[in-house]
Amino acid sequence: MNEHLIIAPILIPFVTGALMLLYDDRxxxxxKFWLSIVSAAAQLxxxxxxxxxxxxxxxxxxxxxxxxxxxGDWAAPYxxxxxxxxxxxxxxxxxxLLAIPSLVYAQAGWSRQGPHYYxxxxxxxxxxxxxxxxxxxxNLFVFFEILLAASYGLLLHGSGQLRVRAGMHYIAMNxxxxxxxxxxxxxxxxxxxxxxxxxxxxxxxxxxxEDRPLLHAGVAVLAVAFLVKAGSWPLSFWLPTAYMAAAxxxxxxxxxxxxxxxxxxxxxxMLLFGETGGPSAGFGANILxxxxxxxxxxxxxxxxxxxxxxxxAAHSVLISSGTVLGITGFALAGGGPAMLSxxxxxxxxxxxxxxxLFLLIEPMDREDGGIAAMLALTADAYGLxxxxxxxxxxxxxxxxxxxxxGICFALCVLMLAGLPPLPGFIGKLxxxxxxxxxxxLPAGLAWxxxxxxxxxxxxxxxxxxxxxxxxxxxxxxxxxxVLALEIAPVxxxxxxxxxxxxxxxxxxRYTSGTAAALHDTVAYAYGVFATPRVAxxxxxxxxx
Numbered sequence: 001m002n003e004h005l006i007i008a009p010i011l012i013p014f015v016t017g018a019l020m021l022l023y024d025d026r027x028x029x030x031x032k033f034w035l036s037i038v039s040a041a042a043q044l045x046x047x048x049x050x051x052x053x054x055x056x057x058x059x060x061x062x063x064x065x066x067x068x069x070x071x072g073d074w075a076a077p078y079x080x081x082x083x084x085x086x087x088x089x090x091x092x093x094x095x096x097l098l099a100i101p102s103l104v105y106a107q108a109g110w111s112r113q114g115p116h117y118y119x120x121x122x123x124x125x126x127x128x129x130x131x132x133x134x135x136x137x138x139n140l141f142v143f144f145e146i147l148l149a150a151s152y153g154l155l156l157h158g159s160g161q162l163r164v165r166a167g168m169h170y171i172a173m174n175x176x177x178x179x180x181x182x183x184x185x186x187x188x189x190x191x192x193x194x195x196x197x198x199x200x201x202x203x204x205x206x207x208x209x210e211d212r213p214l215l216h217a218g219v220a221v222l223a224v225a226f227l228v229k230a231g232s233w234p235l236s237f238w239l240p241t242a243y244m245a246a247a248x249x250x251x252x253x254x255x256x257x258x259x260x261x262x263x264x265x266x267x268x269x270m271l272l273f274g275e276t277g278g279p280s281a282g283f284g285a286n287i288l289x290x291x292x293x294x295x296x297x298x299x300x301x302x303x304x305x306x307x308x309x310x311x312x313a314a315h316s317v318l319i320s321s322g323t324v325l326g327i328t329g330f331a332l333a334g335g336g337p338a339m340l341s342x343x344x345x346x347x348x349x350x351x352x353x354x355x356x357l358f359l360l361i362e363p364m365d366r367e368d369g370g371i372a373a374m375l376a377l378t379a380d381a382y383g384l385x386x387x388x389x390x391x392x393x394x395x396x397x398x399x400x401x402x403x404x405x406g407i408c409f410a411l412c413v414l415m416l417a418g419l420p421p422l423p424g425f426i427g428k429l430x431x432x433x434x435x436x437x438x439x440x441l442p443a444g445l446a447w448x449x450x451x452x453x454x455x456x457x458x459x460x461x462x463x464x465x466x467x468x469x470x471x472x473x474x475x476x477x478x479x480x481x482v483l484a485l486e487i488a489p490v491x492x493x494x495x496x497x498x499x500x501x502x503x504x505x506x507x508x509r510y511t512s513g514t515a516a517a518l519h520d521t522v523a524y525a526y527g528v529f530a531t532p533r534v535a536x537x538x539x540x541x542x543x544x
Contacts, residue, residue, distance in 0.1 A: 187218025205278025230261030292326025346427025
């Protein structure tokens with residue numbers, strides 16, 4: 001049973017989402033919510049177990065810290081393989097930690113805006129988990145399309161001209177990126193004859209001189225698709241409006257969707273163009289550094305120019321993505337694991353903080369009528385009756401808004417601005433120390449990146465403080481009360497943030513091991529081919 005644990009984060013949301021499609025929302029809404037919570041909690045427990053095994057090399061590992069699962073018992077590279085390492089396990093935990101508060105928040109009323117909310121949410125989790133676990137580029141495309149299809153429905157969930165217009169732009173951009181994804185995959189397969197990541201890592205150094213430019217072109221086209229999904233400048237013009245228009249729990253999940261593109265770039269660049277890449281080693285490193293810096297700059301200017309919290313939260317996502325993209329470029333250029341360790345730690349904190357910030361948008365901007373008034377706009381379109389709307393104001397204990405929202409908002413600002421003692425400060429400090437210590441990197445780029453990290457934090461503090469003053473100090477009237485179902489998820493995310501700060505040393509050790517494993521591609525590249533099929537393994541108790 002242990003050897004099948006790797007595929008569980010994909011199967012659990014798939015089965016749960018498909019099962020919920022069989023039942024009508026109005027009759028089984030409460031049951032669907034609890035089924036979704038149980039599914040997300042199970043994914044979190046399994047992800048934690050997989051983190052432990054990735055760290056210790058448990059009994060499902062075929063190499064220390066790395067586990068492999070052959071679907072259909074087909075040997076690599078002919079069959080589909082799932083690969084669990086420290087990075088994939090970390091992203092699985094992060095996804096589940098964000099999913100549970102988002103589901104609880106949606107129960108306060110957002111899930112009633114339209115049909116099949118919880119099924120779409122589960123399919124989104126399936127796509128996210130699959131993208132983090134797959135060891136094959138084509139199956140990465142498949143999981144990308146699953147999560148994107150679910151995100152289309154979630155983004156358009158509800159009504160409103162802004163949401164529909166932003167949703168159409170979002171769909172058009174991602175369809176174009178998917179087309180580029182397929183073109184890049186086709187070029188890579190035409191040159192190498194494989195799409196298995198481990199196989200590509202083994203072949204990259206031996207590609208002929210004549211074929212190498214075509215391989216680089218294929219990877220570059222593929223990278224453009226990933227950069228669109230990561231929100232990299234100048235391909236990020238669609239992101240702020242789309243993320244701002246999404247429902248609050250959907251926007252919270254979008255905070256990690258952007259990191260799927262970052263994850264794919266980090267994974268493939270370190271596997272293919274790391275130290276074992278031969279003539280291709282370091283390919284695209286300087287481009288990633290420049291794009292990362294440009295994305296951070298675009299994000300901080302967007303925060304300063306924004307007049308609403310939703311757009312600021314979206315630009316905070318861009319700053320986070322740009323920071324990790326830039327550090328990936330520095331690591332690819334020979335910067336070493338230390339700075340990548342800090343970036344991964346920063347990624348955890350920034351995803352949780354931006355997720356919490358998206359959940360705060362509606363309560364902080366709420367006017368008279370609150371969520372019940374919003375639901376009334378879509379009652380006729382989705383068959384909701386008065387009893388459905390009457391449930392909303394009583395969906396939990398109401399809390400005094402000014403105090404609770406103010407504290408939660410202040411903690412999010414401290415994290416995103418990189419002020420102590422939260423993970424934003426610790427992660428940025430680790431990155432800055434590693435950048436200063438490195439002598440193999442271009443000094444000008446390194447210092448420019450450090451300056452951007454500092455300025456982006458200051459810009460975030462200024463922009464967010466302006467919104468806080470307007471909301472909590474300069475308002476004409478007191479904010480309405482906030483439901484416990486709305487504030488409890490935010491508090492939960494902030495408690496996790498506090499835990500990551502309290503356990504910073506242990507988490508940095510984990511991210512250091514993750515960064516070191518990303519630089520050492522041998523275990524990943526050769527471990528897949530050393531994984532025996534079930535049919536070839538000796539029976540339990542058999543004599544050798």
